[in-house]
Amino acid sequence: ADLPRVDFFHWVLVDLAPERSSIAEGEFSEGVTARGKDGPEAAGGARQGINNYTDWFAGDPDMGGDYFGYDGPCPPWNDSIVHHYVFTLYALDVDRCPLEGVFGGPEVRAAIAPHVLGQASVTGTYSLNPDVPA
Template identity: 60%
Template sequence: MKLKVTGVEEGCPIPEKFAFGVFNAEHHMSFGPNRNPELSWEDAPEATRSFVVMMFDPDVPSVADDVNQEGKTVPADLPRVDFFHWLLVDVPANISLIPEGEDSDGVSPKGKPVGPGPIGVRGVNNYTQFLADNPDMAGTYAGYDGPCPPWNDEIIHHYHFEVHALDVDSLNLKGEFDGNAVRAAMAGHVLASARVTGTYTLNPDLR
């Protein structure tokens, strides 16, 4: 399989129009356009019955105590965990294109609904947990929400866009399912996969 993420080149910075947070010299970060990029793929196996689309950041701090704190940095040697930014399951086998802005076009305070979206079924991304203590933003965030790494992180974050071709029509995931649930459900059903990786940082010393 081959995957193209229009505007995102392998190993290169992700454009700000796809980001949840953009650099702001005065306040460190402000909300970005938060548009999902266009994804297109080809050469899926003939036996494909559905697709899973996901985007995740494997560089998220495992401990958030120093995240976005004045006078502190998130050390490079801190253990990191996956943060899911985009989950779509049960994407029909006849689909091979997700247009730019189709699943997200702007930051949606308090999130977007879980379940059937413009294409496929939306799972819950990790902004749901990250923003849970913010009264203006707390809610269930489903579908796509783009990069917004800590502005005081010592490392550049990597964002893996993935498409997986499956041998089942549906993963039968209901309600507020997350990235770990998707990975567990599709285990043993993946016929082929493709990935494009971009980078992003809000740390002015790394930009």
């Protein structure tokens, strides 16, 4: 599969306390939950938006739902192009993301754009295809 590359949000997390210095494994999510995880409230006063598995599984009677929180990578096994996963943390000049209700990654990007003081990103690569070095 050589699907065109698009942004696919695996996790949308906002309102992390500025004094937080780490996130423990499984603190916000453990595994994929059919029909999605609860949200948007999350640990420590944070909020989680819906990830793109909400769109991916839309219309599927067994898996469809609102996928809040983190759901990890699962690229097509036969994809001939390595997948890049970008984790970005933003420092803002506001205490709370100016969104309410259900929101996704594109909405967060637009809402925080005028409030970004700085950002840091790290990129990882992954593939399920043994012929594609990640």
